[in-house]
Amino acid sequence: MALRHAVLAALLDEELSGYQLAKAFGMGVANFWHALPQQVYVELAKLEQEGLIAGREVVQDTRPNKRLFQVTATGLAELERFTAAATKPSSIRDDLLVKVQAAGHVDSDALIAQLTERAAFATGKVELFEAMLHKMRGERTEEEYLRHGDRIGPYLTCLRGLDFERANRDWYERTVTILHERRRRP
Amino acid sequence: MALRHAVLAALLDEELSGYQLAKAFGMGVANFWHALPQQVYVELAKLEQEGLIAGREVVQDTRPNKRLFQVTATGLAELERFTAAATKPSSIRDDLLVKVQAAGHVDSDALIAQLTERAAFATGKVELFEAMLHKMRGERTEEEYLRHGDRIGPYLTCLRGLDFERANRDWYERTVTILHERRRRP
DNA sequence: AGGCCCATGTAATCTGTTACATGATTCC
């Protein structure tokens, strides 16, 4: 039971459509939680049925119509309850960690290729997060924004996402270097 | 389909029992994948049935008997296949990120309390990982071990886990400070 | 003309979590 709260949290600062939410949760972005579009739509349906969010139809002429959702008072109360409840420990999920764990027993070339690709992907995410942070804080310095800015939640989680992707990139690159070195003289 | 490969990777360097694996995957440790004991036992049963691992009974007089598992040739081939296949992007799963995303809309005290608790937990993990790394490399320097040490896979994934927990701790602490500051003068 | 973006879902399957079950030994 966590995606529902992630959706509620995402809708606190702005009204969003299922599509926009799906993009934020699923695509490259995913700065504080991850989910596929299908899951998002199912969760939205449940949340609306339970009265935790309210949707309103927006008619568009050039694009398909969409529904924008906002958190209800009941929804906010549920988030409050969730926030007060005990948390479960955090974890990384990364197939590449499993593959690197097997380094020395499996093909190094495949590993190096995938690490290199993922380092590039992580670099893209770093740039994206940096741009998002800059957009949120505008002309203010980070320190200033952290003290007085609105949307403090999204800013803080984005900072964590940024650091995570930087750490990913660095580890991927370092691991590539090490595996390269070892392959030359095993 | 990833836990099966995580189990295979974990068994490459040493024979382990279900209990030992469960502890490594579930408890505080979890340096490259996470799973609950029940899941581990189910997966081991499947893997053995499919011939990817082989178990042997070890009779103990003072403790209950246990079964130690090792990867078969078929299992290694399956890991090789998995390593060559495309990877899915990595992600963090952390309830606290969801809660912090809602900061400004929910109770700050509850948030601060949980962040503080988790910072302490992360510190414990950092120390554990540092000890594990030190044990693996023995008297050698890190650079030396990364070049020539055996068990390079576990060492590399442990490095990633260490850095992740350090980043967690730092972000938790920084977030506590920021929320404190803001609460004083909102 | 083909591919991508917008926009929203359903159904089947696989994975992960929670609850339940048992029983001996060691440490405080």
Next chain:
DNA sequence: GGAATCATGTAACAGATTACATGGGCCT
């Protein structure tokens, strides 16, 4: 005497992924 550790599972349920489904507009 009670809690923690060793040791292994089954069953029910919740959550996540994969496959399927539809359709118009925009860009090259």
